[in-house]
Amino acid sequence: MPVVKRRSSLIRSPQFSSLVILMVLLAVFAIADANFLSPLNISNMMAFLPELGIIALGMTLLLTAGEFDLSVGAVFGLAPVVVMLLVQNGGFDIGIALLAGLLLCIAIGAVNGLIVTKIGISSFLVTLSMLLVVRGAALYITQGFPLKSWDQPGFFVTLLAGSFNIGTFRFYTSLWWFIGLSLLAIYVLHYAKLGNWISAIGSNRNAAVARGVPADAVKIWLFILTSVLAGLAGMISAFRISAASPVAGTGYELEVIAMVVVGGTALTGGRGTILGTIVGALMLRSIRNGIVLIGVPGLAYNIFVGVIILAMLILHALLQKNAARS
Amino acid sequence: MEVLRLHNLQKSFGSVRALKSASFTLNEGEVVALLGDNGAGKSTLIKAISGVFPVDRGDIYVRGQKVSIRSTRDAMDLGIETIHQDTSLAPDLSIARNLFLGREPVNLKWLGVFAPLDLAKLRDAASALLKRVGISKKLDADALVSTLSGGERQSIAISRAMQFAAKVIILDEPTNNLGVEETHGVLRFVKEVRDAGHSVLLITHNIHHVFQVADRIIVMRRGEIVAEQTVADTDLLTVESIITGADMSALLREARAK
Numbered sequence: 001m002p003v004v005k006r007r008s009s010l011i012r013s014p015q016f017s018s019l020v021i022l023m024v025l026l027a028v029f030a031i032a033d034a035n036f037l038s039p040l041n042i043s044n045m046m047a048f049l050p051e052l053g054i055i056a057l058g059m060t061l062l063l064t065a066g067e068f069d070l071s072v073g074a075v076f077g078l079a080p081v082v083v084m085l086l087v088q089n090g091g092f093d094i095g096i097a098l099l100a101g102l103l104l105c106i107a108i109g110a111v112n113g114l115i116v117t118k119i120g121i122s123s124f125l126v127t128l129s130m131l132l133v134v135r136g137a138a139l140y141i142t143q144g145f146p147l148k149s150w151d152q153p154g155f156f157v158t159l160l161a162g163s164f165n166i167g168t169f170r171f172y173t174s175l176w177w178f179i180g181l182s183l184l185a186i187y188v189l190h191y192a193k194l195g196n197w198i199s200a201i202g203s204n205r206n207a208a209v210a211r212g213v214p215a216d217a218v219k220i221w222l223f224i225l226t227s228v229l230a231g232l233a234g235m236i237s238a239f240r241i242s243a244a245s246p247v248a249g250t251g252y253e254l255e256v257i258a259m260v261v262v263g264g265t266a267l268t269g270g271r272g273t274i275l276g277t278i279v280g281a282l283m284l285r286s287i288r289n290g291i292v293l294i295g296v297p298g299l300a301y302n303i304f305v306g307v308i309i310l311a312m313l314i315l316h317a318l319l320q321k322n323a324a325r326s
Numbered sequence: 327m328e329v330l331r332l333h334n335l336q337k338s339f340g341s342v343r344a345l346k347s348a349s350f351t352l353n354e355g356e357v358v359a360l361l362g363d364n365g366a367g368k369s370t371l372i373k374a375i376s377g378v379f380p381v382d383r384g385d386i387y388v389r390g391q392k393v394s395i396r397s398t399r400d401a402m403d404l405g406i407e408t409i410h411q412d413t414s415l416a417p418d419l420s421i422a423r424n425l426f427l428g429r430e431p432v433n434l435k436w437l438g439v440f441a442p443l444d445l446a447k448l449r450d451a452a453s454a455l456l457k458r459v460g461i462s463k464k465l466d467a468d469a470l471v472s473t474l475s476g477g478e479r480q481s482i483a484i485s486r487a488m489q490f491a492a493k494v495i496i497l498d499e500p501t502n503n504l505g506v507e508e509t510h511g512v513l514r515f516v517k518e519v520r521d522a523g524h525s526v527l528l529i530t531h532n533i534h535h536v537f538q539v540a541d542r543i544i545v546m547r548r549g550e551i552v553a554e555q556t557v558a559d560t561d562l563l564t565v566e567s568i569i570t571g572a573d574m575s576a577l578l579r580e581a582r583a584k
Contacts, residue, residue: 197428208416
């Protein structure tokens with residue numbers, strides 16, 4: 001009875017339990033505060049969601065390959081700072097400045113990837129050091145001050161942070177970026193040859209290498225991809241608020257990793273799910289938004305976020321144990 | 327008919343001469359056991375053949391043609407497949423995806439690594455393969471490798487090597503950590519592989535297993551091949567004494583005398 005078997009494996013899959021919990025959370029918040037599902041609040045959540053969500057897509061692929069990147073929050077801060085400095089102080093065209101920002105992100109990712117794969121240092125240590133280097137660079141070149149606000153409409157600004165209305169909802173183009181990149185990531189991880197390689201590398205690197213899979217090259221490209229996505233998210237955020245700050249994105253690395261693992265991707269590599277990551281991103285965004293709405297004191301809300309994440313992880317562990325037993 | 331011939335292979339790591347000189351021939355449809363204590367040079371030898379690192383000196387011939395093996399990919403393309411106990415399968419992938427890892431059937435080939443997997447072909451080929459090797463009744467091609475037993479994993483890895491028409495299958499300690507029944511299953515499978523015309527180079531510590539499946543025995547000690555005998559012409563004690571360098575039968579006689 002393959003149909004029954006498939007259904008039960010769907011219910012046991014980590015992204016399904018995450019989805020159920022997301023529904024429960026949304027229901028609780030909606031009941032506790034009528035404003036939670038108001039157009040304004042949904043528009044607000046959808047404005048913030050892509051910024052961390054886009055980084056989480058790259059992080060999911062990287063984690064599935066068995067590595068992770070702590071420098072994404074710092075790259076999120078540095079990329080727009082460099083771009084805006086080039087435009088404001090250097091007098092460069094915005095297109096050229098963006099290209100320079102892109103190259104910078106590629107370079108940061110490549111350095112991460114090369115040190116991890118060719119010298120063999122754990123990605124935890126390499127990217128932790130990179131976090132300090134990149135954040136330090138952002139602080140130094142700005143002397144610690146946020147940049148002047150910069151608000152000149154143009155093609156690139158509309159492309160990254162334009163907004164449009166659907167009825168009473170206001171959406172940013174960043175949502176399209178997130179949806180498009182999500183579909184691409186789902187395709188790559190679950191349906192393309194590359195996804196097979198990524199999962200195999202994270203599951204058993206030696207096995208993959210023995211089959212001729214270029215594990216180091218794949219990892220280096222994933223580090224580059226993650227860095228570029230972090231920079232893109234930083235640009236989207238900076239253009240949305242028309243300002244770049246050297247401390248933007250502080251602590252994002254852990255929040256992004258939380259989204260990914262809450263969605264059901266294994267921290268140890270080999271098992272990744274993009275759908276789970278989207279659910280995880282929605283979950284953390286609505287938790288942050290919802291607990292403020294229902295009146296949890298601002299300073300206490302990290303406690304709630306932490307507890308809910310822990311509860312999620314415990315649930316995944318229990319579900320997995322059950323699955324292994326049956 | 328000769329499939330693989332090694333001539334005077336040498337390999338040093340710094341001042342350590344891991345492989346002083348190794349020459350032997352592997353014939354078609356033959357199981358040759360490679361024996362030796364830890365540090366005898368067995369793994370250096372098989373790593374050289376399977377393309378993990380290049381040799382310093384010496385030649386490798388496949389079917390009489392001199393070849394150079396610079397990567398695991400080169401070895402695979404020449405029909406040499408190496409199977410290590412724990413490093414041959416990815417546990418989080420399905421059996422089907424493991425069987426074709428690195429050689430995935432795809433549509434739209436021009437997309438390179440972004441080409442979509444031909445999932446139907448993947449599944450059908452995997453099922454056909456499992457059926458051919460006689461383990462389809464128990465195993466579903468979509469099952470994750472992490473749900474399989476050690477013996478089943480070995481069988482999957484070996485059938486993958488057969489699938490790609492490997493001329494030479496190198497088995498590195500295939501029965502380590504396996505239960506008695508599973509060990510017999512794997513050994514039976516090795517015989518089937520030989521009968522299907524593949525040549526097997528079997529690396530193991532367990533001399534009893536060697537006498538069950540091998541046609542010939544090659545013994546290494548301190549980086550050199552010190553003995554080469556057909557199984558019919560030798561016995562367990564003789565082989566054991568060659569491995570350790572001590573005269574085991576003499577020791578046994580002494581022990582009995584006491």
